[in-house]
Amino acid sequence: xxxxxxxxxxxxxxxxxxxxxxxxxxxxxxxxxxxxxxxxxxxxxxxxxxxxxxxxxxxxxxxxxxxxxxxxxxxxxxxxxxxxxxxxxxxxxxxxxxxxxxxxxxxxxxxxxxxxxxxxxxxxxxxxxxxxxxxxxxxxxxxxxxxxxxxxxxxxxxxxxxxxxxxxxxxxxxxxxxxxxxxxxxxxxxxxxxxxxxxxxxxxxxxxxxxxxxxxxxxxxxxxxxxxxxxxxxxxxxxxxxxxxxxxxxxxxxxx
Amino acid sequence: xxxxxxxxxxxxxxxxxxxxxxxxxxxxxxxxxxxxxxxxxxxxxxxxxxxxxxxxxxxxxxxxxxxxxxxxxxxxxxxxxxxxxxxxxxxxxxxxxxxxxxxxxxxxxxxxxxxxxxxxxxxxxxxxxxxxxxxxxxxxxxxxxxxxxxxxxxxxxxxxxxxxxxxxxxxxxxxxxxxxxxxxxxxxxxxxxxxxxxxxxxxxxxxxxxxxxxxxxxxxxxxxxxxxxxxxxxxxxxxxxxxxxxxxxxxx
Numbered sequence: 030x031x032x033x034x035x036x037x038x039x040x041x042x043x044x045x046x047x048x049x050x051x052x053x054x055x056x057x058x059x060x061x062x063x064x065x066x067x068x069x070x071x072x073x074x075x076x077x078x079x080x081x082x083x084x085x086x087x088x089x090x091x092x093x094x095x096x097x098x099x100x101x102x103x104x105x106x107x108x109x110x111x112x113x114x115x116x117x118x119x120x121x122x123x124x125x126x127x128x129x130x131x132x133x134x135x136x137x138x139x140x141x142x143x144x145x146x147x148x149x150x151x152x153x154x155x156x157x158x159x160x161x162x163x164x165x166x167x168x169x170x171x172x173x174x175x176x177x178x179x180x181x182x183x184x185x186x187x188x189x190x191x192x193x194x195x196x197x198x199x200x201x202x203x204x205x206x207x208x209x210x211x212x213x214x215x216x217x218x219x220x221x222x223x224x225x226x227x228x229x230x231x232x233x234x235x236x237x238x239x240x241x242x243x244x245x246x247x248x249x250x251x252x253x254x255x256x257x258x259x260x261x262x263x264x265x266x267x268x269x270x271x272x273x274x275x276x277x278x279x280x281x282x283x284x285x
Numbered sequence: 286x287x288x289x290x291x292x293x294x295x296x297x298x299x300x301x302x303x304x305x306x307x308x309x310x311x312x313x314x315x316x317x318x319x320x321x322x323x324x325x326x327x328x329x330x331x332x333x334x335x336x337x338x339x340x341x342x343x344x345x346x347x348x349x350x351x352x353x354x355x356x357x358x359x360x361x362x363x364x365x366x367x368x369x370x371x372x373x374x375x376x377x378x379x380x381x382x383x384x385x386x387x388x389x390x391x392x393x394x395x396x397x398x399x400x401x402x403x404x405x406x407x408x409x410x411x412x413x414x415x416x417x418x419x420x421x422x423x424x425x426x427x428x429x430x431x432x433x434x435x436x437x438x439x440x441x442x443x444x445x446x447x448x449x450x451x452x453x454x455x456x457x458x459x460x461x462x463x464x465x466x467x468x469x470x471x472x473x474x475x476x477x478x479x480x481x482x483x484x485x486x487x488x489x490x491x492x493x494x495x496x497x498x499x500x501x502x503x504x505x506x507x508x509x510x511x512x513x514x515x516x517x518x519x520x521x522x523x524x525x526x527x528x529x530x531x532x533x534x535x536x537x
Contacts, residue, residue: 084420091352092414094421096360109419111364124418125530126329132537133332220416221340221496221536225347240420 054272056152062145063273065137070254072134077247079127082120083108087244091235100241139212146204159204161197170194181263196260203253207246214243319446319462323515323523324533337534344536345464349495352412358423361415361477363485364499373453373505381489386435386473390449390510393440400489403473406430411470413495415502418535425486427493428476433467436511444513449524450492451508459503459524460515460533461494470495473506497535500526 055063085103086093093099095111106116108123149155174195177184184193192200216222217230217239233239261269271277315321320338324330369377376384381400389395409431416422436448441463449460465471472493475482482488487504494501515523523533 080420084417086421091356092358092422092424094358094362094423096362096423097358125532128418129329129332129530129532132336132532133329136332136335216537218416219340219537220349220414220498221344221347224349224496225344227350230350236414236416236422 055276056154057276058145058148058152059154060273060276062141062148065141066145069134069138069141070250072130073138074247074251076127076131076134079108079123080131081244082106083122083124084112085114086112087241088237089234089241090237093237135212135215142204142208158192159197159201161194166194171198178260184264199253199256203250207250207253211243211246211250214239214246218243322532322534323460323521324527329532333532333534336532336537340534340536341462341464344496346468347496349411349413349470352414352424354412354426356424357412357426357478361423361425361483361486362421363483364417369484369505370454376453377484384489384507386490386507386509388435388439388509388511390512391442391445392436392511393442394438396439398435400475403430403435403475403490406434409472410476411472411493411495413470413493415495415499417499418531426478427472427474427495428479428482429472429474429493431469432471432473432492433469435473436466439511441511445511446513447511447515447523449510449512449515449518450503450506451510452503453505453507456525457503458519459492459501459526460518461497461501465494465496468496498537500531501535 081103082105085105085107086095086099087101087103088097089100095113105114106118106120107114108120110119149159171194174193178195213229214233216226217233218236223230223236230236230239233242312321315334315338320334320341322333322337325334384400385397386403387395387397407430408428410426410428412424412426414422414424432448445463447460447462448466449458451458461471470493474487474491474493475489477483477486477488482491487502490506491504492502492506510518512518515521519525520528522528526535527533
Protein backbone atom coordinates (compact mmCIF):
# COMPACT_ATOMS: atom_id res chain seq x y z
CA UNK A 30 0.00 0.00 0.00
CA UNK A 31 2.61 2.51 1.07
CA UNK A 32 4.96 1.45 -1.70
CA UNK A 33 2.55 2.23 -4.50
CA UNK A 34 2.91 5.94 -3.79
CA UNK A 35 6.50 5.80 -4.99
CA UNK A 36 5.72 4.13 -8.30
CA UNK A 37 5.35 6.74 -11.06
CA UNK A 38 1.96 5.31 -12.01
CA UNK A 39 0.72 6.15 -8.55
CA UNK A 40 -1.04 9.23 -9.86
CA UNK A 41 -3.56 6.81 -11.33
CA UNK A 42 -4.44 5.52 -7.86
CA UNK A 43 -7.74 7.02 -6.71
CA UNK A 44 -7.28 10.10 -4.58
CA UNK A 45 -9.26 8.47 -1.78
CA UNK A 46 -6.21 6.63 -0.51
CA UNK A 47 -4.24 9.79 0.14
CA UNK A 48 -6.93 12.39 0.81
CA UNK A 49 -6.77 13.47 4.45
CA UNK A 50 -10.46 12.85 4.99
CA UNK A 51 -10.20 9.15 4.43
CA UNK A 52 -6.54 8.27 4.66
CA UNK A 53 -5.13 10.38 7.47
CA UNK A 54 -6.16 9.94 11.07
CA UNK A 55 -3.58 12.44 12.31
CA UNK A 56 -2.16 15.46 10.49
CA UNK A 57 1.61 15.80 10.17
CA UNK A 58 1.62 18.63 12.70
CA UNK A 59 -0.27 16.55 15.28
CA UNK A 60 2.08 13.62 14.72
CA UNK A 61 5.28 15.66 15.00
CA UNK A 62 4.14 17.60 18.08
CA UNK A 63 2.85 14.36 19.65
CA UNK A 64 6.23 12.63 19.50
CA UNK A 65 8.21 15.71 20.57
CA UNK A 66 5.85 15.98 23.53
CA UNK A 67 6.27 12.29 24.33
CA UNK A 68 10.06 12.67 24.28
CA UNK A 69 9.91 15.78 26.52
CA UNK A 70 7.44 14.09 28.86
CA UNK A 71 9.84 11.24 29.57
CA UNK A 72 12.76 13.66 30.01
CA UNK A 73 10.69 15.70 32.48
CA UNK A 74 9.49 12.58 34.29
CA UNK A 75 12.93 11.02 34.76
CA UNK A 76 14.56 14.31 35.81
CA UNK A 77 11.56 15.19 37.99
CA UNK A 78 11.84 11.89 39.87
CA UNK A 79 15.55 12.58 40.43
CA UNK A 80 14.73 16.04 41.81
CA UNK A 81 12.14 14.60 44.18
CA UNK A 82 14.74 12.08 45.42
CA UNK A 83 16.94 14.98 46.57
CA UNK A 84 14.14 16.07 48.91
CA UNK A 85 11.24 13.57 49.09
CA UNK A 86 9.28 15.75 51.52
CA UNK A 87 6.36 18.02 50.66
CA UNK A 88 4.95 21.03 52.44
CA UNK A 89 2.19 23.61 52.20
CA UNK A 90 2.64 27.40 52.32
CA UNK A 91 5.71 29.53 51.72
CA UNK A 92 8.46 27.51 53.38
CA UNK A 93 9.36 23.98 54.34
CA UNK A 94 12.55 22.14 55.23
CA UNK A 95 13.93 19.31 57.36
CA UNK A 96 13.24 21.33 60.51
CA UNK A 97 9.55 21.88 59.78
CA UNK A 98 6.61 19.47 59.72
CA UNK A 99 5.68 18.00 56.34
CA UNK A 100 2.40 17.72 54.51
CA UNK A 101 3.57 14.23 53.51
CA UNK A 102 6.77 12.32 52.87
CA UNK A 103 7.56 9.78 50.18
CA UNK A 104 9.20 6.79 51.92
CA UNK A 105 12.20 6.49 49.58
CA UNK A 106 15.93 6.98 50.14
CA UNK A 107 17.31 10.44 49.34
CA UNK A 108 20.33 11.76 47.45
CA UNK A 109 21.04 14.14 50.35
CA UNK A 110 22.42 13.25 53.78
CA UNK A 111 20.46 16.22 55.15
CA UNK A 112 17.14 14.42 54.71
CA UNK A 113 16.20 12.01 57.54
CA UNK A 114 14.78 9.12 55.49
CA UNK A 115 15.39 6.22 57.88
CA UNK A 116 17.53 4.50 55.25
CA UNK A 117 21.14 3.99 56.19
CA UNK A 118 22.52 5.22 52.88
CA UNK A 119 22.52 8.24 50.59
CA UNK A 120 21.95 7.95 46.85
CA UNK A 121 24.32 9.69 44.41
CA UNK A 122 23.55 13.33 43.57
CA UNK A 123 21.90 13.59 40.14
CA UNK A 124 20.48 17.10 40.42
CA UNK A 125 22.93 18.88 38.10
CA UNK A 126 21.88 17.19 34.87
CA UNK A 127 18.36 16.62 36.18
CA UNK A 128 17.72 20.34 36.59
CA UNK A 129 19.32 21.16 33.23
CA UNK A 130 17.34 18.43 31.43
CA UNK A 131 14.11 19.36 33.24
CA UNK A 132 14.28 23.00 32.18
CA UNK A 133 15.49 22.30 28.64
CA UNK A 134 12.72 19.72 28.08
CA UNK A 135 10.24 22.20 29.57
CA UNK A 136 11.32 24.84 27.04
CA UNK A 137 10.90 22.42 24.12
CA UNK A 138 7.55 21.23 25.47
CA UNK A 139 6.25 24.77 25.98
CA UNK A 140 7.31 25.88 22.49
CA UNK A 141 5.87 22.70 20.93
CA UNK A 142 2.69 23.14 22.95
CA UNK A 143 2.35 26.74 21.77
CA UNK A 144 2.74 25.65 18.15
CA UNK A 145 0.12 22.92 18.67
CA UNK A 146 -2.33 25.20 20.51
CA UNK A 147 -2.05 27.96 17.93
CA UNK A 148 -2.53 25.41 15.15
CA UNK A 149 -5.69 24.16 16.89
CA UNK A 150 -7.36 27.43 15.98
CA UNK A 151 -6.35 27.42 12.32
CA UNK A 152 -6.63 23.79 11.32
CA UNK A 153 -10.05 23.10 12.76
CA UNK A 154 -8.52 20.27 14.84
CA UNK A 155 -10.07 21.81 17.97
CA UNK A 156 -13.58 22.05 16.53
CA UNK A 157 -13.50 18.80 14.53
CA UNK A 158 -11.60 16.49 16.86
CA UNK A 159 -11.53 17.89 20.37
CA UNK A 160 -14.64 19.88 21.23
CA UNK A 161 -17.52 17.50 21.89
CA UNK A 162 -20.14 18.16 19.22
CA UNK A 163 -23.73 18.90 20.22
CA UNK A 164 -24.91 15.46 19.16
CA UNK A 165 -22.10 13.84 21.00
CA UNK A 166 -22.44 15.59 24.25
CA UNK A 167 -25.10 14.05 26.45
CA UNK A 168 -24.80 12.28 29.77
CA UNK A 169 -26.18 9.16 28.14
CA UNK A 170 -23.47 9.20 25.51
CA UNK A 171 -20.88 9.89 28.18
CA UNK A 172 -21.99 7.02 30.41
CA UNK A 173 -22.08 4.68 27.41
CA UNK A 174 -18.52 5.61 26.47
CA UNK A 175 -17.39 5.17 30.06
CA UNK A 176 -18.98 1.73 30.30
CA UNK A 177 -17.43 0.75 26.95
CA UNK A 178 -14.06 1.76 28.34
CA UNK A 179 -14.61 -0.09 31.59
CA UNK A 180 -15.29 -3.27 29.63
CA UNK A 181 -12.25 -2.61 27.41
CA UNK A 182 -14.50 -2.80 24.39
CA UNK A 183 -12.66 -2.35 21.13
CA UNK A 184 -13.62 0.95 19.49
CA UNK A 185 -16.05 0.90 16.59
CA UNK A 186 -14.80 1.52 13.08
CA UNK A 187 -16.08 5.09 13.08
CA UNK A 188 -13.91 5.82 16.09
CA UNK A 189 -10.81 4.92 14.14
CA UNK A 190 -11.22 8.24 12.33
CA UNK A 191 -11.73 10.57 15.21
CA UNK A 192 -11.79 10.74 19.00
CA UNK A 193 -14.67 9.52 21.12
CA UNK A 194 -16.38 11.70 23.73
CA UNK A 195 -14.34 10.52 26.71
CA UNK A 196 -11.14 10.93 24.73
CA UNK A 197 -12.12 14.46 23.74
CA UNK A 198 -12.90 15.51 27.32
CA UNK A 199 -9.68 13.92 28.61
CA UNK A 200 -7.49 15.53 25.94
CA UNK A 201 -9.11 18.93 26.55
CA UNK A 202 -8.51 18.57 30.28
CA UNK A 203 -4.85 17.62 29.75
CA UNK A 204 -4.20 20.35 27.16
CA UNK A 205 -6.05 23.22 28.82
CA UNK A 206 -5.93 22.38 32.54
CA UNK A 207 -3.18 19.96 33.59
CA UNK A 208 -0.33 21.12 31.33
CA UNK A 209 -0.93 24.87 31.90
CA UNK A 210 -1.17 24.23 35.65
CA UNK A 211 2.09 22.29 35.54
CA UNK A 212 3.82 25.16 33.72
CA UNK A 213 2.37 27.74 36.10
CA UNK A 214 3.38 25.85 39.27
CA UNK A 215 6.82 25.21 37.77
CA UNK A 216 7.38 28.91 37.10
CA UNK A 217 6.00 29.78 40.55
CA UNK A 218 8.99 27.96 42.05
CA UNK A 219 11.45 30.20 40.19
CA UNK A 220 12.79 32.89 42.51
CA UNK A 221 13.64 35.23 39.63
CA UNK A 222 10.34 34.67 37.79
CA UNK A 223 8.21 35.44 40.86
CA UNK A 224 10.28 38.57 41.57
CA UNK A 225 8.74 39.97 38.38
CA UNK A 226 5.33 38.26 38.75
CA UNK A 227 4.73 37.74 42.49
CA UNK A 228 1.02 36.97 42.05
CA UNK A 229 1.92 33.72 40.27
CA UNK A 230 3.10 32.29 43.59
CA UNK A 231 0.96 34.16 46.14
CA UNK A 232 -2.22 32.97 44.37
CA UNK A 233 -1.10 29.39 44.99
CA UNK A 234 -0.43 30.00 48.67
CA UNK A 235 3.35 30.06 48.53
CA UNK A 236 6.38 28.46 46.92
CA UNK A 237 6.07 25.14 48.77
CA UNK A 238 2.37 24.92 47.82
CA UNK A 239 3.43 25.45 44.20
CA UNK A 240 5.93 22.59 44.52
CA UNK A 241 3.32 20.29 46.05
CA UNK A 242 0.72 21.10 43.37
CA UNK A 243 3.41 20.60 40.70
CA UNK A 244 4.02 17.13 42.12
CA UNK A 245 0.32 16.17 42.18
CA UNK A 246 -0.30 17.45 38.65
CA UNK A 247 2.64 15.35 37.47
CA UNK A 248 1.06 12.31 39.15
CA UNK A 249 -2.18 13.00 37.23
CA UNK A 250 -0.21 13.38 34.00
CA UNK A 251 1.47 10.02 34.58
CA UNK A 252 -1.95 8.45 35.26
CA UNK A 253 -3.17 9.95 32.00
CA UNK A 254 -0.17 8.46 30.21
CA UNK A 255 -0.82 5.00 31.67
CA UNK A 256 -4.50 5.02 30.66
CA UNK A 257 -3.60 6.50 27.26
CA UNK A 258 -1.15 3.67 26.57
CA UNK A 259 -3.54 1.05 27.95
CA UNK A 260 -6.28 2.31 25.59
CA UNK A 261 -3.88 2.11 22.67
CA UNK A 262 -3.39 -1.58 23.46
CA UNK A 263 -7.16 -2.07 23.75
CA UNK A 264 -7.75 -0.34 20.40
CA UNK A 265 -4.98 -2.26 18.68
CA UNK A 266 -1.41 -1.23 19.35
CA UNK A 267 0.11 -1.49 15.85
CA UNK A 268 -2.80 0.19 14.12
CA UNK A 269 -2.75 3.14 16.50
CA UNK A 270 1.03 3.40 16.44
CA UNK A 271 1.01 3.39 12.66
CA UNK A 272 -1.66 6.09 12.69
CA UNK A 273 0.44 8.33 14.92
CA UNK A 274 3.66 7.66 13.00
CA UNK A 275 2.54 7.58 9.35
CA UNK A 276 -0.79 9.37 9.75
CA UNK A 277 -2.75 6.50 8.24
CA UNK A 278 -5.43 4.80 10.27
CA UNK A 279 -4.81 1.12 10.81
CA UNK A 280 -8.17 -0.64 10.84
CA UNK A 281 -9.58 0.46 7.50
CA UNK A 282 -6.29 0.30 5.69
CA UNK A 283 -6.13 -3.40 6.27
CA UNK A 284 -9.35 -3.76 4.31
CA UNK A 285 -8.52 -1.54 1.36
CA UNK B 286 1.81 15.01 -6.77
CA UNK B 287 5.35 15.67 -7.86
CA UNK B 288 4.73 19.40 -7.94
CA UNK B 289 3.28 19.24 -4.48
CA UNK B 290 6.29 17.46 -3.05
CA UNK B 291 8.67 19.81 -4.87
CA UNK B 292 6.81 22.81 -3.55
CA UNK B 293 6.87 21.26 -0.08
CA UNK B 294 10.60 20.65 -0.45
CA UNK B 295 11.27 24.24 -1.48
CA UNK B 296 9.07 25.69 1.25
CA UNK B 297 10.63 23.37 3.80
CA UNK B 298 14.11 24.34 2.63
CA UNK B 299 13.29 28.04 2.84
CA UNK B 300 11.79 27.67 6.30
CA UNK B 301 14.82 25.68 7.51
CA UNK B 302 17.20 28.24 5.95
CA UNK B 303 15.34 31.14 7.51
CA UNK B 304 15.37 29.27 10.80
CA UNK B 305 19.14 28.79 10.73
CA UNK B 306 19.71 32.44 9.72
CA UNK B 307 17.25 33.56 12.40
CA UNK B 308 18.97 31.50 15.06
CA UNK B 309 22.35 32.87 13.99
CA UNK B 310 21.07 36.45 14.18
CA UNK B 311 19.38 35.75 17.52
CA UNK B 312 22.64 34.33 18.88
CA UNK B 313 24.57 37.46 17.80
CA UNK B 314 22.01 39.81 19.32
CA UNK B 315 21.87 37.74 22.53
CA UNK B 316 25.67 37.86 22.80
CA UNK B 317 25.68 41.62 22.25
CA UNK B 318 23.14 42.29 25.00
CA UNK B 319 24.72 39.87 27.46
CA UNK B 320 22.01 37.22 27.28
CA UNK B 321 24.28 34.22 26.82
CA UNK B 322 25.52 32.51 30.01
CA UNK B 323 29.17 31.37 30.27
CA UNK B 324 28.09 27.71 30.37
CA UNK B 325 26.13 27.91 27.10
CA UNK B 326 28.13 25.12 25.45
CA UNK B 327 27.16 21.46 25.76
CA UNK B 328 23.88 19.65 25.30
CA UNK B 329 21.99 21.71 27.87
CA UNK B 330 23.36 25.02 26.54
CA UNK B 331 20.20 25.92 24.59
CA UNK B 332 18.00 25.48 27.67
CA UNK B 333 20.41 27.38 29.94
CA UNK B 334 20.61 30.21 27.40
CA UNK B 335 16.82 30.44 26.93
CA UNK B 336 16.27 30.54 30.69
CA UNK B 337 18.99 33.12 31.35
CA UNK B 338 18.00 35.34 28.41
CA UNK B 339 14.27 35.20 29.22
CA UNK B 340 14.77 35.85 32.92
CA UNK B 341 17.34 38.59 32.32
CA UNK B 342 14.89 40.39 30.03
CA UNK B 343 11.92 39.90 32.37
CA UNK B 344 13.58 40.36 35.74
CA UNK B 345 16.48 42.76 35.28
CA UNK B 346 15.19 45.24 37.87
CA UNK B 347 12.49 43.29 39.69
CA UNK B 348 12.81 42.83 43.43
CA UNK B 349 12.74 39.47 45.19
CA UNK B 350 9.63 39.04 47.32
CA UNK B 351 10.04 40.35 50.86
CA UNK B 352 8.07 38.97 53.79
CA UNK B 353 6.73 40.24 57.08
CA UNK B 354 8.64 39.56 60.34
CA UNK B 355 5.90 37.11 61.38
CA UNK B 356 6.76 34.92 58.38
CA UNK B 357 10.38 34.38 59.44
CA UNK B 358 11.11 30.66 59.84
CA UNK B 359 11.68 29.62 63.45
CA UNK B 360 14.90 27.82 62.62
CA UNK B 361 17.00 28.86 59.62
CA UNK B 362 18.45 25.64 58.24
CA UNK B 363 22.21 25.29 58.64
CA UNK B 364 23.04 23.31 55.52
CA UNK B 365 25.27 20.25 55.52
CA UNK B 366 28.86 21.15 54.76
CA UNK B 367 32.38 19.78 54.79
CA UNK B 368 34.50 20.47 57.88
CA UNK B 369 35.95 23.97 57.60
CA UNK B 370 39.62 24.27 56.83
CA UNK B 371 42.53 25.41 59.02
CA UNK B 372 42.65 28.93 57.60
CA UNK B 373 39.03 29.38 58.62
CA UNK B 374 39.58 27.91 62.08
CA UNK B 375 42.52 30.27 62.73
CA UNK B 376 40.40 33.30 61.83
CA UNK B 377 37.51 31.96 63.88
CA UNK B 378 39.81 31.58 66.92
CA UNK B 379 40.68 35.27 66.55
CA UNK B 380 37.03 36.26 66.54
CA UNK B 381 37.23 36.98 62.80
CA UNK B 382 39.11 40.23 63.56
CA UNK B 383 41.53 39.40 60.73
CA UNK B 384 38.83 38.34 58.24
CA UNK B 385 39.26 40.30 55.02
CA UNK B 386 37.26 40.61 51.84
CA UNK B 387 39.60 41.62 49.06
CA UNK B 388 38.09 43.28 46.01
CA UNK B 389 40.26 43.56 42.90
CA UNK B 390 40.22 43.24 39.12
CA UNK B 391 38.63 45.93 36.97
CA UNK B 392 38.30 48.45 39.77
CA UNK B 393 39.98 51.85 40.25
CA UNK B 394 40.89 51.33 43.90
CA UNK B 395 41.47 47.66 44.85
CA UNK B 396 40.92 47.19 48.58
CA UNK B 397 40.57 44.67 51.40
CA UNK B 398 37.68 45.21 53.81
CA UNK B 399 37.54 44.03 57.41
CA UNK B 400 34.20 43.01 58.93
CA UNK B 401 34.33 46.15 61.10
CA UNK B 402 34.65 48.30 57.98
CA UNK B 403 31.75 46.52 56.25
CA UNK B 404 29.63 46.98 59.37
CA UNK B 405 30.43 50.72 59.41
CA UNK B 406 28.63 51.20 56.09
CA UNK B 407 24.85 51.81 55.94
CA UNK B 408 23.17 48.72 57.40
CA UNK B 409 20.40 47.23 55.31
CA UNK B 410 18.16 44.26 55.95
CA UNK B 411 15.80 42.12 53.91
CA UNK B 412 13.34 39.42 54.91
CA UNK B 413 13.65 37.06 51.99
CA UNK B 414 13.40 33.40 51.20
CA UNK B 415 16.39 31.16 50.77
CA UNK B 416 15.37 28.35 48.45
CA UNK B 417 17.66 25.42 47.79
CA UNK B 418 17.73 23.77 44.38
CA UNK B 419 16.71 20.55 46.17
CA UNK B 420 13.29 22.01 46.94
CA UNK B 421 13.36 23.16 50.58
CA UNK B 422 13.32 26.75 51.76
CA UNK B 423 13.25 29.08 54.72
CA UNK B 424 12.56 32.76 55.32
CA UNK B 425 15.02 34.86 57.32
CA UNK B 426 16.07 38.43 57.90
CA UNK B 427 19.44 39.02 56.28
CA UNK B 428 21.51 41.97 57.51
CA UNK B 429 24.44 43.45 55.68
CA UNK B 430 25.66 46.02 53.21
CA UNK B 431 24.49 46.05 49.59
CA UNK B 432 27.26 44.81 47.32
CA UNK B 433 26.68 47.88 45.13
CA UNK B 434 27.84 50.11 48.00
CA UNK B 435 31.20 48.32 48.20
CA UNK B 436 31.53 48.23 44.40
CA UNK B 437 30.99 52.00 44.30
CA UNK B 438 33.73 52.47 46.90
CA UNK B 439 36.29 50.60 44.80
CA UNK B 440 35.09 52.17 41.55
CA UNK B 441 34.02 49.57 39.01
CA UNK B 442 35.42 50.25 35.54
CA UNK B 443 33.22 50.74 32.48
CA UNK B 444 34.06 47.47 30.74
CA UNK B 445 33.23 45.28 33.79
CA UNK B 446 30.61 42.60 33.12
CA UNK B 447 30.87 40.09 35.97
CA UNK B 448 31.76 39.84 39.63
CA UNK B 449 33.50 36.60 40.67
CA UNK B 450 33.48 35.74 44.38
CA UNK B 451 35.39 33.12 46.33
CA UNK B 452 34.80 31.24 49.57
CA UNK B 453 37.64 30.50 51.99
CA UNK B 454 36.69 26.88 51.30
CA UNK B 455 38.70 25.66 48.31
CA UNK B 456 36.90 25.13 44.97
CA UNK B 457 33.84 27.09 46.07
CA UNK B 458 33.36 30.14 43.91
CA UNK B 459 30.60 31.68 41.85
CA UNK B 460 30.05 34.68 39.63
CA UNK B 461 27.15 36.95 38.71
CA UNK B 462 26.54 39.51 35.98
CA UNK B 463 26.53 43.25 36.74
CA UNK B 464 22.70 43.35 36.78
CA UNK B 465 22.76 41.01 39.79
CA UNK B 466 25.90 42.54 41.32
CA UNK B 467 24.37 46.03 41.37
CA UNK B 468 20.89 44.79 42.31
CA UNK B 469 19.71 46.50 45.55
CA UNK B 470 18.99 43.15 47.27
CA UNK B 471 22.41 41.64 46.58
CA UNK B 472 24.09 41.85 49.99
CA UNK B 473 27.33 41.14 51.69
CA UNK B 474 25.47 39.63 54.64
CA UNK B 475 27.00 39.46 58.12
CA UNK B 476 23.83 39.15 60.21
CA UNK B 477 20.83 36.84 60.41
CA UNK B 478 17.60 37.47 62.35
CA UNK B 479 19.18 40.23 64.44
CA UNK B 480 22.28 38.19 65.34
CA UNK B 481 25.74 37.66 63.93
CA UNK B 482 25.56 35.37 60.90
CA UNK B 483 26.06 31.81 62.31
CA UNK B 484 28.83 29.61 60.90
CA UNK B 485 26.24 27.08 59.69
CA UNK B 486 24.59 29.77 57.58
CA UNK B 487 27.84 31.12 56.15
CA UNK B 488 29.24 33.37 58.88
CA UNK B 489 31.02 35.62 59.23
CA UNK B 490 30.37 36.80 55.66
CA UNK B 491 28.13 35.43 52.93
CA UNK B 492 27.00 36.76 49.59
CA UNK B 493 23.22 36.94 49.61
CA UNK B 494 21.48 36.74 46.25
CA UNK B 495 17.75 36.28 46.87
CA UNK B 496 16.69 35.93 43.20
CA UNK B 497 18.77 32.80 42.64
CA UNK B 498 18.79 29.45 44.46
CA UNK B 499 20.96 28.87 47.52
CA UNK B 500 24.16 27.62 45.95
CA UNK B 501 24.81 31.04 44.36
CA UNK B 502 24.82 32.60 47.86
CA UNK B 503 28.38 31.46 48.59
CA UNK B 504 29.35 31.16 52.27
CA UNK B 505 32.54 32.44 53.99
CA UNK B 506 33.57 34.80 51.20
CA UNK B 507 37.05 36.32 51.30
CA UNK B 508 37.76 37.53 47.77
CA UNK B 509 36.04 39.16 44.86
CA UNK B 510 37.26 39.94 41.33
CA UNK B 511 35.54 42.28 38.90
CA UNK B 512 36.08 41.21 35.30
CA UNK B 513 34.87 41.53 31.72
CA UNK B 514 35.40 37.86 30.90
CA UNK B 515 35.01 34.60 32.82
CA UNK B 516 37.37 32.69 30.50
CA UNK B 517 40.34 32.89 32.86
CA UNK B 518 38.52 31.49 35.90
CA UNK B 519 38.59 27.75 36.48
CA UNK B 520 37.45 25.93 33.35
CA UNK B 521 35.96 29.14 31.97
CA UNK B 522 32.36 28.10 32.60
CA UNK B 523 31.68 31.00 34.95
CA UNK B 524 31.81 29.29 38.33
CA UNK B 525 32.39 26.06 40.21
CA UNK B 526 28.76 24.96 39.76
CA UNK B 527 28.93 24.20 36.01
CA UNK B 528 32.14 22.25 36.60
CA UNK B 529 30.09 19.76 38.61
CA UNK B 530 27.10 19.79 36.25
CA UNK B 531 25.02 22.57 37.81
CA UNK B 532 23.86 25.69 35.99
CA UNK B 533 25.77 28.97 36.27
CA UNK B 534 22.51 30.91 36.24
CA UNK B 535 20.16 29.64 38.94
CA UNK B 536 17.13 31.95 38.85
CA UNK B 537 14.95 28.86 38.57
